[in-house]
Amino acid sequence: MSVSVRVPTILRTYTKDEADVTAEGGTVQDVLADLEAKYPGIRARIVDDSGKIRRFVNVYVGDEDVRFAQGLQTPTASGAQVSIIPAVAGGC
Amino acid sequence: MAIAATETQPTAARAFGPAAALSCRECGERYDLAPRFACEFCFGPLEVAYEFGALTRAEIERGPNNIWRYAGLLPVPDNVAELPNMDPGLTPLVRADRLAGELGMRSLHVKDDSANPTHSFKDRVVAMAVEAARTFGFRTLSCSSTGNLAGAVGAASARAGFRSCVFIPAGLEEGKVVMAAVYGGQVVAVDGNYDDVNRFCSELIGDPAGEDWGFVNVNLRPYYAEGSKTLAYEIAEQLGWRLPEQIIVPIASGSQLTKIDKGFRELIELGLVEDRPYKVFGAQATGCSPVAAAYEQGHDVVQPVKPDTIAKSLAIGNPADGPYVIDVCRRTGGAVAHVDDAAVVDSIGLLARTEGVFAETAGGVTTGVLRKLLDEGALDPDAETVVLNTGDGLKTLGAVEAGVTATIKPSLDVFKEAGLL
Ligand SMILES: Cc1ncc(COP(=O)(O)O)c(C=O)c1O
Ligand SMILES: [Zn+2]
Numbered sequence: 001m002s003v004s005v006r007v008p009t010i011l012r013t014y015t016k017d018e019a020d021v022t023a024e025g026g027t028v029q030d031v032l033a034d035l036e037a038k039y040p041g042i043r044a045r046i047v048d049d050s051g052k053i054r055r056f057v058n059v060y061v062g063d064e065d066v067r068f069a070q071g072l073q074t075p076t077a078s079g080a081q082v083s084i085i086p087a088v089a090g091g092c
Numbered sequence: 093m094a095i096a097a098t099e100t101q102p103t104a105a106r107a108f109g110p111a112a113a114l115s116c117r118e119c120g121e122r123y124d125l126a127p128r129f130a131c132e133f134c135f136g137p138l139e140v141a142y143e144f145g146a147l148t149r150a151e152i153e154r155g156p157n158n159i160w161r162y163a164g165l166l167p168v169p170d171n172v173a174e175l176p177n178m179d180p181g182l183t184p185l186v187r188a189d190r191l192a193g194e195l196g197m198r199s200l201h202v203k204d205d206s207a208n209p210t211h212s213f214k215d216r217v218v219a220m221a222v223e224a225a226r227t228f229g230f231r232t233l234s235c236s237s238t239g240n241l242a243g244a245v246g247a248a249s250a251r252a253g254f255r256s257c258v259f260i261p262a263g264l265e266e267g268k269v270v271m272a273a274v275y276g277g278q279v280v281a282v283d284g285n286y287d288d289v290n291r292f293c294s295e296l297i298g299d300p301a302g303e304d305w306g307f308v309n310v311n312l313r314p315y316y317a318e319g320s321k322t323l324a325y326e327i328a329e330q331l332g333w334r335l336p337e338q339i340i341v342p343i344a345s346g347s348q349l350t351k352i353d354k355g356f357r358e359l360i361e362l363g364l365v366e367d368r369p370y371k372v373f374g375a376q377a378t379g380c381s382p383v384a385a386a387y388e389q390g391h392d393v394v395q396p397v398k399p400d401t402i403a404k405s406l407a408i409g410n411p412a413d414g415p416y417v418i419d420v421c422r423r424t425g426g427a428v429a430h431v432d433d434a435a436v437v438d439s440i441g442l443l444a445r446t447e448g449v450f451a452e453t454a455g456g457v458t459t460g461v462l463r464k465l466l467d468e469g470a471l472d473p474d475a476e477t478v479v480l481n482t483g484d485g486l487k488t489l490g491a492v493e494a495g496v497t498a499t500i501k502p503s504l505d506v507f508k509e510a511g512l513l
Contacts, residue, residue, distance in 0.1 A: 009298050010132055019298060045135075055393060055415065056118070056135035063288060065410065067396055086130035088137035088412045089294045091217065091309040091317060091347040092238040092286060092405065 001026050003076045005035065006083040011046075014039040023082075028059060029072040031082055046084060047072070056087045107227045110145060111167035114138040114314050117416065125167070127228050127311040137412065138314045140167045147362055149333055152325075157182050159216060159322040165358060166322070167315050168223045176252050177222050178244070180215035181322055183207040185330035185478070191446040195466055199476045201336070203327055204449055210271060211484035212405075212452075213348065214244035217319035221245075221308035222252050224315035230306035231255055233277075236293040237309075238286050238344065238405045239268030240483055245308055246275035257305075259289045264404060267487035285399060287410045309345075320348040324355025327478055328365050335365050337475035340373045340465075342458045342482055343383050343428070344406040346413030349374055353420045372420050373471065374428035375461035377401035377453075381430035383414045388428075392418060402433045402491050403453040405483060427470050431460035439463060440485060440492055450485035458482070 005023050007015050015021050023038070025031035036043035048054050051072070059066045060083040066074040076082060107125075114123040118136025129138055147164045155161025159181030160173040169175065184204045192200035205213040218241070225233055233254040235245045242258040249256035256277030260269070261284060273279045282289045296302040297310050308316045328335055335356055341349040353372055359365045376384045379401030386394045394414030399407035411417070421428050431439070436456035443459045444450050451459065462479050465471040485492070500506045507513060 006295060006298070008130075008294075010130055010135065019300075054135055056130065056137065058291070058410070060291060063284065063291075065287070065396060068398070083291070083295060085291060085294045086135050087410070088130050088135070089236070089290050089297075089307075089310040089313065091313060091345040091412070092236070092241055092408055 001076065001078040003031055003078070003080045003082050005031065006081065008084055008086055010086065011042060011084065014042040014045075025076060027072065027076060028061065028066055028074045028082065031076055032072070058085045058087045059083070060085065105170045107169050108167045109163060109170055109172075110142045110165065111140045112143045113141045115141040127224070127230075127306065129311055129313045140314050140318050144358075144362060147364070149329075149364060152329065152364075159219060159319070162322055162325045165325065165355075166220065167318055168220060169227070172223060175223070175226070177219050178209045178215050178248050178251055180208040180219055182326060185327060186447060186449060188447050188479075191443065194442070194446055195463060195473070197466070197473045197477060201327075201331070201478045202443070202447060202449055202481055203323065203478055204481050205323070206449070206451065206455075206481055206484035210240070210243045210247045211487065212240035212244065213320070213323065213480075213482040214240045215248070216322050217241075217316045218244040218248045218308055220319040221306065221312045221316040222248050222254070224312050225254065225306035225308075226252065228306065230304055232257060232305045233308060234258060234293070234305050235308045235310075236260075236286065236289040237272070238407060239264045239272065239487065240405055241309065242272035242279065243268060246272050246277045246279075249277055250275040254306075259293055261285050261289050265488050265490060267489060271487065286408050287396070290408075290410075317347045317351055320351035321355035321358070323348070323480070324352045325359065328356070328359050331476070333365050335359070335368060335370045336478040337369070338371045338373065338426070338471055338477040340375055340458050340462050340477070340479045342406055342454045342480065343374045343376050343417055344408045344411065346374070346383060346411045346417035348482070350413050350416045350420055353424070370424060371426040372424045373426040373461065373465060374417050374421055375458045376428065376430040377403035377406055377436060377457050378430045378432040379403070380407045380409060382409060383411055383417050384428045384430040386414065387418050387421065394418075401436075402488075403436055403457050404488075405452060405454045406457060427465065429461045429465055429470070431457060431464055435460040435464070437491060441494075443481070444485070449481055451481045452483035452485050452488040453491050454483050455481035455485070456491070
């Protein structure tokens with residue numbers, strides 16, 4: 001299952017400046033594992049040692065913040081858009 | 093002996109005044125003053141760090157009657173007062189004796205920020221972003237907004253000569269939409285809530301197309317956020333250079349609350365006010381109260397929610413500064429609380445009826461929380477207290493039901509018969 005992943009500027013050093021990359025996997029967890037295989041080191045920037053998404057990172061599948069879904073177990077259908085976004089924006 | 097000329101020469105004008113660097117709130121990593129907002133290492137938020145010079149009360153008091161009197165404490169050019177900006181600030185600190193009487197308090201003030209140029213505290217933060225955008229050479233000013241920020245960005249862009257394009261959630265109050273659009277910029281309504289708009293804007297920043305856009309609350313956020321410190325400075329100065337003992341602040345992203353605390357601490361550090369304890373209290377609407385929930389449950393992380401409240405200006409379900417709000421409220425001995433929409437409407441009426449201050453829903457939330465915390469005994473009715481009104485009721489007219497007392501013929505008899513005399 002191939003999904004498209006949008007990578008924030010901060011992590012593009014891992015993806016050779018690519019803003020959009022493809023990855024395989026049926027859940028966010030699997031997608032991150034595949035990203036790690038392709039771009040070593042990137043997973044630890046998104047997920048902390050205890051396996052949780054870092055406090056200042058938001059991960060979306062489509063328009064849904066995965067914290068509202070099943071977190072890292074959130075399914076990623078084929079063709080889904082996964083976005084990784086710094087959480088510090090806003091101040092309305 | 094002659095003093096070397098160079099020693100007395102003024103230093104070159106500085107684009108960011110006393111600001112020295114950006115530093116990560118999480119890991120302390122330091123960065124140059126650039127349009128960046130998240131730490132390269134830990135994604136933590138960056139904030140402005142300073143090297144302050146000596147500054148006296150007298151110097152500040154001689155300054156202009158707007159926020160630029162505090163330029164020595166802000167990341168703005170030394171000549172900021174001469175540049176075209178909205179020049180917000182020095183809004184009234186209303187002595188609220190009648191409201192205090194009704195609530196059984198001894199000393200209460202309302203800081204009425206609806207008196208700013210576009211009628212909300214957002215003019216303060218946008219004024220900072222305008223200066224940063226000018227220095228970085230951006231041409232377009234943008235933001236994600238629940239309404240007030242959009243209006244402030246529209247107006248400031250018009251005055252300072254930027255193109256503007258602001259993003260709001262569809263279905264905002266009409267007053268806010270008109271205020272955002274009248275200044276001639278683009279106003280784009282996005283299908284979704286504020287958090288959806290925010291995500292969209294964060295992605296636009298990362299796209300080459302958005303590279304030369306200055307998003308006041310994304311890539312300019314560290315500078316923008318510092319504008320809220322001016323509320324702290326003004327309150328202290330207006331109280332006769334004294335910190336209040338208790339302050340109640342509305343929370344959306346939580347940025348304003350954390351920067352008011354930063355402002356108070358700076359005043360103490362610089363010896364401009366006496367070091368005395370102050371308590372910061374945060375206010376949310378029940379329909380969007382993720383920070384209050386985390387506070388109540390004793391958590392350090394804030395679980396996002398989907399907002400459902402009439403207090404649309406505070407409807408951020410995933411507040412970026414949530415954890416820091418909890419830190420500030422706990423450290424100072426304050427609290428975070430919430431009130432439901434009925435209490436919001438009721439409190440708008442209370443503030444208007446007792447003090448002649450017409451607040452938007454955010455002010456209803458803040459005043460409602462003031463009342464609730466007094467009832468619960470969490471606020472000291474004898475301590476000097478300041479409650480913020482951050483926006484104007486004219487923007488959220490739909491929230492209140494107020495109308496004429498009676499409709500009569502222009503006749504004295506009719507007026508008397510109606511029992512209105
Ligand atoms: C009137 C009003 N008060 C308070 C706030 C809260 O601001 P912050 O995001 O800094 O918590 C907002 C945000 O839009 C607002 O419009
Ligand atoms: Zn960091």
